[in-house]
Amino acid sequence: MSQKIIEIKNLTLIKGKQKILDIESFSLEQGETVALIGTNGAGKSTLLQVLMLLQRPTTGEFFFKGKKVDWKESIIYRRRMAMVFQEALLLDTTVYHNIASGLLIRGLAKNQVQKRVEKWQKRLGIEHLSNRSVRYLSGGESQRVSLARALALEPEVLLLDEPFAALDAPTRNALIADLAGVLQDTCISSVFVTHNYNEIPVLAGKVIALDRGRIVQTATPQEMLAHPANLTVASLVGVDNMLSVQYHVQ
Numbered sequence: 001m002s003q004k005i006i007e008i009k010n011l012t013l014i015k016g017k018q019k020i021l022d023i024e025s026f027s028l029e030q031g032e033t034v035a036l037i038g039t040n041g042a043g044k045s046t047l048l049q050v051l052m053l054l055q056r057p058t059t060g061e062f063f064f065k066g067k068k069v070d071w072k073e074s075i076i077y078r079r080r081m082a083m084v085f086q087e088a089l090l091l092d093t094t095v096y097h098n099i100a101s102g103l104l105i106r107g108l109a110k111n112q113v114q115k116r117v118e119k120w121q122k123r124l125g126i127e128h129l130s131n132r133s134v135r136y137l138s139g140g141e142s143q144r145v146s147l148a149r150a151l152a153l154e155p156e157v158l159l160l161d162e163p164f165a166a167l168d169a170p171t172r173n174a175l176i177a178d179l180a181g182v183l184q185d186t187c188i189s190s191v192f193v194t195h196n197y198n199e200i201p202v203l204a205g206k207v208i209a210l211d212r213g214r215i216v217q218t219a220t221p222q223e224m225l226a227h228p229a230n231l232t233v234a235s236l237v238g239v240d241n242m243l244s245v246q247y248h249v250q
Contacts, residue, residue, distance in 0.1 A: 003029065003030045003065065003066075004027045004028065004029055004030075004063070004065075004066070005028055005029065005030050005064065005065055005156060005157060005189045006026075006027065006028040006051060006062075006063070006064060006157065006189070007025075007026070007027045007028075007062075007063040007066075008023060008025065008026040008027070008050075008051075008060060008061070008062055008063075009024075009025055009060060009061045009063075010023075010024060010025075010059065010060050010061065011023045011026070011050070011057045011059065011060030011061075011062075012057060012058045012059045012060060013046065013050065013055070013057045013058050013213075014058045019213060020043055020046050020213050021043050021046060021047060021050065021057065021213045022213050022214050023047070023060075023213070023214065023215055024215070026047075026208070026215065028051075028157070028189050028191060029189065030187065030189055031187035031188070031189060032189055032190075032205060032206065033183055033189070033190040033191075033192070033203050033204045033205060033206075034190070034191045034192075034204055034205075034206045034207070034208060035191075035192055035193075035194055035199075035200045035203065035204035035206070035207045035208070035221070036048070036191060036192070036193045036194075036207075036208050036210060037193075037194065037195070037197070037200075037207060037208070037209050037210070037233075037236045037237075038209060038210035038211060038236065039211070039232065039235075039236070041212075042210040042211055042212060042213065043210050043212070043213040044161075044193045044210055045161055045193060046213075047210070048083070048159050048161050048191065048193060050062075051081075051157070051159055051191060052078060052081055052083050052159055053069070053071070053074040053077055053078050053081075054078070056071055056074075064077050064080070079106070080155060080156045080157065081155050081156065081157040081158070081159065082102075082150035082151070082153045082155035082157075082158055082159070083150065083158075083159045083160070083161070084143075084146050084147055084150050084158070084159070084160045084161070084163045085146070085161050085162075085163070086161055086162040086163060086165050086166060087166065088139075088142035088143050088145060088146035089146070090134040090142060090145060090146065091134070092133075092134065092135065093133070093134065094130065094131050094132060094133060094134070095121070095126060095129045095130050095131070095132055095134060095137070095145050096117055096121075096130045096131065098134060098145050098149055099116075099117045099120060099121065099145060099148045099149045099152050100113050100114075100117050100152075101149065102149055102150075102152065102153050103116060103117070103152055103153065106153075116152045116154075117130075117148075117152060119152075120148040120151050120152045121148060123148075123151075123178075123182065124144045124147060124148050124151075124178060124182075125144065125178070126141060126144050126145060126148065129141060129145075138171075139166055139167055139168075139171070140167055140168075140171035140172075140174075140175060143163060143164070143166075143167065143175060144175065144178075146163075147163070147175075147179065151182065151186075151188075155188060156188065156189065157188070157189045157190070157191075158183075158188050158189070158190040158191075159190070159191050159192070160190065160191070160192035160193065161192075161193050162192075162193050162194060162195065163175075163192065164176060164194070164196070164199060165194075165195065165196070172199075176199055176202050176203060177202065179203065180202050180203050183203065190203075192204070197221075197225070197236065197237050197238055200221045201221045201222070204221065205220060205221075206218065206219070206220060207219055207220070207221050207224050209224065209228075209229065209232075209233045209236060211230075211232050211233075216229050216230060216232070216233060217229035217230075217233050224237055225237050225238075
């Protein structure tokens, strides 16, 4: 039986007078990868920030492996997760020291840091870049370093906010394939935001569609493509010929 690693109940987030999120329930199971889709402003990135415990909701309950999260202790849970952004936010130093930075902050012994850095450099095909300054990396190389830095922390949950959006198609496809292999081998639970539906079947077994802060459909990639819940979801998955029909019975 699968274990829910994250569960949210009756969550709202209100800023000013605007309700940004209104989510009755959300769950992420152990080893599961979930894709989040939605139009701009639907609340995708905000939901990721809530999942990472960087943004406290207005109301609602948050559970991590069945234990209700006390927001006063949120840093304890954040250390069990890692996040990767669309732009690789790297320190102005070498590839090695970027990957090692989070481990050093957490106080790992230097020999353990070296083992982990070398492991993830090799796994993501960037060991030859170890001593190179990040100033001279391509976009794809930079994002591989960003991923290696997150994975070196050995997180239980990995959150990704459009990590492939700025990459050209060949680079994006290669990185998606490598990440899919990593997630399968490690059983890390993952949530990623994307605007490119073609990325989803390779990585995710479940898709959640957001519209104005609400979850409007949860399905497998194939089910959502075949039966989008509404016109908004249809446009997100690339179905342009869906018609809204009203029947009038006389």
